[in-house]
Amino acid sequence: MKDKEFSIIARVKSFKHAFNGLKLFFTNEHNGWVHLLAAVLAIALSLYLNLSTLEWIAIISAIAIVFAAEIFNSAVEKLADVVTSEINPQIKIVKDLAAAGVLVTAILAVLIGAIIFLPKLF
Template identity: 65%
Template sequence: MKNKPFSIRERIKSFSYAFNGLRLFFISEHNGRIHLVAAVVAIALSFYLHLSTFEWIAILSVIAAVLIAEILNTSVEKLADLVSTDIHPKIKIVKDLAAAAVLIAVILALAVGCFIFIPKLF
């Protein structure tokens, strides 16, 4: 396979595909909107509490981790549904594993949020 020459136009197009993916995610996925609201609340609280640079890094990192995990989970679910609409035990395992990744990211985000926000609020 021959590589295509570098193209600024193609790089810009790839960004448009990524932004379209984000738009689709937030428009069509209930969990995506829930995570977005939680992220906005966490960011607003971070401004209100005047977090340090390292606290900001922690908060933004776990927000990104949750969104990345949820987007990948959604991608796995969409692909699995395309492969088979029937209930299949192996597809259920794949979907459950992807959901578990989101759960771990959310637990981490909650822990980081508690460590940072609770002492500042009380």
């Protein structure tokens, strides 16, 4: 494969595609809406509790990690559905593994939230 020269226009287009992916995720994926609602609630609570800089970093990082995992999971599911519409045991395993990745990050986010918010609330 021949290396292409650096192009500002190509870089701008890549950002356009990425932002389109975010738009698709938040408009078409129900789990995206659920995670967005959870993120808005976490941010509102963070503002209310006047978190420290490090606590904000932890909350924002947890939100970003969950979003990224859910976006990757959605991409895997869409790609698998293109490969075959029939039930396939190997594709089920791939989808289940991708979903497990989201679950792990969501559990992490809940634990981070509990560690930060619970002592401040009680």
